[in-house]
Amino acid sequence: MDAVIRHLKENEQKWVDRLAECVSIASISGSPDHRDECIRQMHETEKMLQTLGATTEMVDIGTQKMHDGVTRPLPPVILGKLGEDPKKKTLLIYGHMDVQPALITDGWDTDPFVLTEKDGKMFGRGSTDDKGPVLGWLNVIESYQKTNTEIPINIKFCLEGMEESGSVNLEGVVRGRPDFFETNVDWVCISDNYFLGKSKPCVTYGLRGQMYFYVEITCAKQDLHSGVFGGSVHEATVELAHIISALVEPNGKIKVPGVMDQVDPATDEEMETYKNIDFNIEDFRGYLNAAKLTEDNKADLLMRRWRFPTLSFHGIQGAFAEPGEKTVIPGKVIGKFSIRLVPSMTFDHVENAVVSHVQKIHESLGTQNEVKCYLAKKPGRPWKAETDTPNFQAAIKAVTDVWGVAPDLTREGGSIPITLVFEEVTKKSVLLLPMGSCDDGAHSQNEKLNRINYTKGMEVFANYIDLLGKE
Amino acid sequence: MDAVIRHLKENEQKWVDRLAECVSIASISGSPDHRDECIRQMHETEKMLQTLGATTEMVDIGTQKMHDGVTRPLPPVILGKLGEDPKKKTLLIYGHMDVQPALITDGWDTDPFVLTEKDGKMFGRGSTDDKGPVLGWLNVIESYQKTNTEIPINIKFCLEGMEESGSVNLEGVVRGRPDFFETNVDWVCISDNYFLGKSKPCVTYGLRGQMYFYVEITCAKQDLHSGVFGGSVHEATVELAHIISALVEPNGKIKVPGVMDQVDPATDEEMETYKNIDFNIEDFRGYLNAAKLTEDNKADLLMRRWRFPTLSFHGIQGAFAEPGEKTVIPGKVIGKFSIRLVPSMTFDHVENAVVSHVQKIHESLGTQNEVKCYLAKKPGRPWKAETDTPNFQAAIKAVTDVWGVAPDLTREGGSIPITLVFEEVTKKSVLLLPMGSCDDGAHSQNEKLNRINYTKGMEVFANYIDLLGKE
Numbered sequence A, B: 001m002d003a004v005i006r007h008l009k010e011n012e013q014k015w016v017d018r019l020a021e022c023v024s025i026a027s028i029s030g031s032p033d034h035r036d037e038c039i040r041q042m043h044e045t046e047k048m049l050q051t052l053g054a055t056t057e058m059v060d061i062g063t064q065k066m067h068d069g070v071t072r073p074l075p076p077v078i079l080g081k082l083g084e085d086p087k088k089k090t091l092l093i094y095g096h097m098d099v100q101p102a103l104i105t106d107g108w109d110t111d112p113f114v115l116t117e118k119d120g121k122m123f124g125r126g127s128t129d130d131k132g133p134v135l136g137w138l139n140v141i142e143s144y145q146k147t148n149t150e151i152p153i154n155i156k157f158c159l160e161g162m163e164e165s166g167s168v169n170l171e172g173v174v175r176g177r178p179d180f181f182e183t184n185v186d187w188v189c190i191s192d193n194y195f196l197g198k199s200k201p202c203v204t205y206g207l208r209g210q211m212y213f214y215v216e217i218t219c220a221k222q223d224l225h226s227g228v229f230g231g232s233v234h235e236a237t238v239e240l241a242h243i244i245s246a247l248v249e250p251n252g253k254i255k256v257p258g259v260m261d262q263v264d265p266a267t268d269e270e271m272e273t274y275k276n277i278d279f280n281i282e283d284f285r286g287y288l289n290a291a292k293l294t295e296d297n298k299a300d301l302l303m304r305r306w307r308f309p310t311l312s313f314h315g316i317q318g319a320f321a322e323p324g325e326k327t328v329i330p331g332k333v334i335g336k337f338s339i340r341l342v343p344s345m346t347f348d349h350v351e352n353a354v355v356s357h358v359q360k361i362h363e364s365l366g367t368q369n370e371v372k373c374y375l376a377k378k379p380g381r382p383w384k385a386e387t388d389t390p391n392f393q394a395a396i397k398a399v400t401d402v403w404g405v406a407p408d409l410t411r412e413g414g415s416i417p418i419t420l421v422f423e424e425v426t427k428k429s430v431l432l433l434p435m436g437s438c439d440d441g442a443h444s445q446n447e448k449l450n451r452i453n454y455t456k457g458m459e460v461f462a463n464y465i466d467l468l469g470k471e
Helices: A002-010 A012-023 A032-051 A127-146 A170-176 A236-247 A268-275 A281-288 A298-306 A347-365 A390-403 A417-426 A451-469 B002-010 B012-023 B032-051 B127-146 B170-176 B236-247 B268-275 B281-288 B298-306 B347-365 B390-403 B417-426 B451-469
Strands: A055-059 A063-065 A071-073 A077-082 A090-096 A116-118 A121-123 A154-160 A187-190 A202-207 A209-218 A310-317 A332-341 A370-375 A408-412 A429-432 A448-450 B055-059 B063-065 B071-073 B077-082 B090-096 B116-118 B121-123 B154-160 B187-190 B202-207 B209-218 B310-317 B332-341 B370-375 B408-412 B429-432 B448-450
Touching (some): A012 A127, A032 A071, A032 A077, A127 A448, A127 A451, A187 A417, A390 A429, B090 B127, B121 B127, B154 B170, B170 B417, B236 B347, B281 B298, B332 B347, B390 B429, B417 B429
Parallel strands (some): A187 A429, B090 B154, B090 B187, B202 B408
Antiparallel strands (some): A063 A071, A209 A370, A310 A332, B063 B071
């Protein structure tokens, strides 16, 4: 292992150059103009895997009608295998090579598709989400090979090019290929999330689920002039405001009866875990530039983010949303809100509670407007893993050895639905092993990956592979 | 007068052809691609006035930076004079020759710029708003002239090409030319509104004013991911929903303390006027396709539309407004609402009441978000005219003679700010004399003018001019 680590360190610039090359491909999965680049990125990634000796398969996942109305091929999913030694156990690694949109005019300080380093931060779209981590695995494998160090496990890759656009058709691939996913997988590792803070490493064992609701309100057959018709109708936007304010308080307290009933109570053991987590609530408040947070102590705020449901009101479709002053009474609006789910909330229970509460509020308002509340898309379940598995123990030890500090065990407030699918299909321990920091700005302007996160992250990966091999 | 009316009837097809020619000019004032057409329309209109022997002046009102970033000339305002006989009194006529945008793909059944008649309805953009009425005046003057009937009054025209885009710089022209507007004007007539119903004519004596408010709420320095940050901050959209629901009930009841205080009480005399107005509340409900209106009897509903203030929530800038599901917590949103004002509400009183109420609600919510409530643009005052003036009496008699029924005296819920400016500058009686019907769809798809409204409307204009001449 020492040789592997030495090789990683000695070739640091090579890994940075490789990341720069990868960042230069604008593989924006959601953009019609960039779909070709996204597909090219998958083929370039396949080549890199093949260079390492992996056998690869490009799974065609069909076509997609994009928002410009044109149907284009979806980027293929790469299934790769490196080593099929029956005497070794197998790690399945997931990652994605597509990125969020980015324009310099969005407010980037540098060209988003030219990796630019400043003060140890490597700026560029995809640097941290998720090209850096994926290349990290490849660089580690190359270092094993170049130093003639035997890789003590078999490795499988599942790499997609549609993660930033809803992982279209990925679930079908995972469920539809038992030969690849159900058999000969012993552990699963996903590196596509972030440290809780800027510098202390984490291993992540939980994600919230999600249910996205529409509440559709019709007060007239068409938009109306607020001068001519104001005072005649029960305005849909106003009814929506009343309904939203009956769903949630500004402090985040959910007012839908029954929604909190299924939330697992916090055990003493769980409460204990929050104590040592490295999280400064005042730094966090400052980062958001929020005048006040919903909680004023660390444990309560972390619990709000990780282990309690939240209800967010995202906006209104059909109302006036542009700059300026339009005097419209929208005839029909769709309010959009979502609830983040935690164990042991169930879809049916939450859906019933929300829909019946909206209906009750609507009836109490006496408008006779047409009000429909319904799920907008397939909901995603929350995920919480046991951390006393050999997979977690290996990851925790790998991080501790490299960083000199035990990682915080964290949960994430967000959702990565494929995590659960991997767990269900493989029936093995799945963990999230983040490389980047909380301030990487994954979907924002000036996305970056710290050079130290990249280099240390690779050492963690190398170490983790080594430790898994000793299982 | 009989000869004039006969000439009008005998030349009906000529007037329709003239309207068709005018509709074929796509004088969309708000569209960069159509600004040239809009200017051309003003020059064509000037030519028509000159053909009638009017002296005209094209007032340059400067340039405008349009929403494509390009600065273009504004269409000139036409000031025209027909007759300057010191022994005659003078009528000032206002109208506009620009139109709202229209595309066949918006859902028009016919080309919006080809006047197409079906079942007595002449479909085309601008047919009723406001090319039909403006041409009506010109056709009437031509009929006086062709029949060698002396026009018994002097006529002034103020015609603009920016009405559909905020009447940019018109007020400056009206206030800046006392030679034209302050002296030698005895009556003002505007034909740019509609019958209350489909068939019974009206003369209109009131308009509501308007105050447009922004309520700007900031909860974080940037948009946040609702998974990662949901539960941490006091979401701006949620606070907005609470504030809006504290401003107004879905039934339209304004909850801002003090806002109703200045509203003039309804006198018995006023209440009496509602009794005979031809307005079918059930037809109106059916036209809107609303399940239920805010009031269930005619007088109450008309009062809601004409003589009580309303508060409409138009939408949110900065929140998610597109189709689909975005899981954003907007960092900053601007809620937009407006209040329609009635006599004797004053700007200062209403602004203070609204701003202090919003601030009070915000404080009660305990969020410490940054909340600012302010007027978005210059407010417009309500207008209510005395109807016992010779101007109104002439209009009422003209309508009665032509239609065989006394017109309803109506108010409008909307605002035409230039009306008040004319009243202030001329210090004379201003009235609105509509030509079109309530279902003309002025700003909608399939805008139309009924042929009968056009022909009878011209007879009314001819008669009105004749009656004014007898004052």
